[in-house]
Amino acid sequence: MQSPAISRKIFLVATEESGDRLGAGLMQVLRQRLGDAVRFEGVGGLAMARQGLISLFPIEELSIMGFTAVGRKLPMILRRIRETADAAIAAMPDILVIVDSPDFTHRVARRVRARAPAIPVIDYVAPTVWAWRPGRARAMRGYIDHVLALLPFEPEAYRRLGGPPCTYIGHTLIEQIGSLRPDAEEQQRRDAQPPVLLVLPGSRRSEIRHHMAVFGETLRLLREQGTAFEPVLPTMPHLLDSVREGIANWAVQPRIAVGEDEKKAAFRIARAALAKSGTVTLELALAGVPMIGAYRAGPIEMWIALALAKTPSVILANLVIGENVVPEFMQRDASPGKLAAALRDVLEDTALRRRQLDAFARLDAIMAIGSQSPSASAADIILATLRKLRKPD
Known part of the structure; x- marks a missing residue:
């Protein structure tokens, strides 16, 4: 029995x-x-x-x-x-x-x-x-x-x-590969003009507070310098009020994509991204979206983080790839002038953009997808x- x-x-x-x-x-x-x-x-x-x-x-x-x-x-x-x-x-x-x-x-x-x-x-x-x-x-x-x-x-x-x-x-992102990568029609939009530029200031209210002003100024400068783009800012419902408050005075107003489904749809058509460093950089890399990474925090938090850091990069995508292919800008280096210049490089067909795309193509093997x-x-x-x-x- x-x-x-x-x-x-x-x-x-x-x-x-x-x-x-x-x-x-x-x-x-x-x-x-x-x-x-x-x-x-x-x-x-x-x-x-x-x-x-x-x-x-x-x-x-x-x-x-x-x-x-x-x-x-x-x-x-x-x-x-x-x-x-x-x-x-x-x-x-x-x-x-x-x-x-x-x-x-x-x-x-x-x-x-x-x-x-x-x-x-x-x-x-x-x-x-x-x-x-x-x-x-x-x-x-x-x-x-x-x-x-x-x-x-x-x-x-x-x-x-x-x-x-x-x-x-x-990584749990492996389970989302199908919803992050474009189909044929979405790839056409990714390649079309004006290019879709994702703006990702963070997933916490404190991160949004630290990044919104400099990200808004970056978009203004990029537009004034003659670069065409369509900005999209994905966020979650509980952060929507903070995001709306943060973009109220932006000279270049982004379309806000709310929730996971709209966020992933935006990833599938995006040509490039301005992202706060974190897990989202690996998500972008798996989606095949070239990017630049930025990080700002309070002076005490940043001092402690830099003092304790033992890695060659704070960009998760770089650490997984094993190569610093995504430029990173921290604290004062995350200025509108530097961010705008780097964004032009990943929006256009440059050596930096091609290097990132080549590295991102290796992720399936690296992560055993x-x-x-x-x-x-x-x-x-x-x-x-x-x-x-x-x-x-």
Whole structure:
């Protein structure tokens, strides 16, 4: 007689929108694999709620940027860390999966490991030990059992730095390739005049505040110098008011594309982009859109970031390609004059534009696009960990 399936309880912690999407994708695959034999508890957002998770608290409470803002909210943050760890220990799950946001999730993991060391801990999204705080990799061995990496060079970095086992599962952008690349009609628009220029000031209100004025001046200067273009500014619904306020005084008014679908449609017809450095640079590269990267922040944040940085570039696309093909402009270097000059280079048929396109064409091989989805690969490792825990009948 076949023994009944063993029910598994998985406790997940994701405190940002990007982590919420990752957690939801993982939950969906695990539910497909395990059916009713899996239960989820923990912390997550709307996407994870749609997969059946009842979050301990709204993750919007933790949408905080900047050292001053964090300082004001520190008592609440520390309370939520304690509450999350206490809930995980009380639940006694078969496995704890923390998703990104290491400043929060790693504090939870350390508390759980100290008080319930039998609970295995999987870290979904490798902390950027290769960029700063390399000593954190070795420290993670004390409370993380396996790291799931989104970038292909991260397992070697963790091995070199003495971190826990680390496996490349693929970036979630791999799952969006079809919606990022143009069909024949969209390619015609990408090649037509005036060219579509994407303007991407950031995905947080603080980033928008730092970049909007200089990006607006860049467009004005580019237009005054005789370059024709059609500007499109993709954003999300919750940032729309901040974006509208930011562009109110722009001499060159962009079309605003709201939501993921409109954003991707804009990517498919764009010829070039002015982007705040971040994940969006890899998204643009996979879409085949040449770009320049810019980054401005408060003086304290920037001083700390530059002091701790251990990488040859802050542009994610450059790091994955292994070559600085995307020009980057930081703080005072991110001036309208320099940005406008660089944008002309990627809008026109120049050596810089051709070099970027050649490099972007290598990304499919570099990122192993065409294998199974990152969510499925993450589920494989979690299920393998659960199988090791299963006692013989």
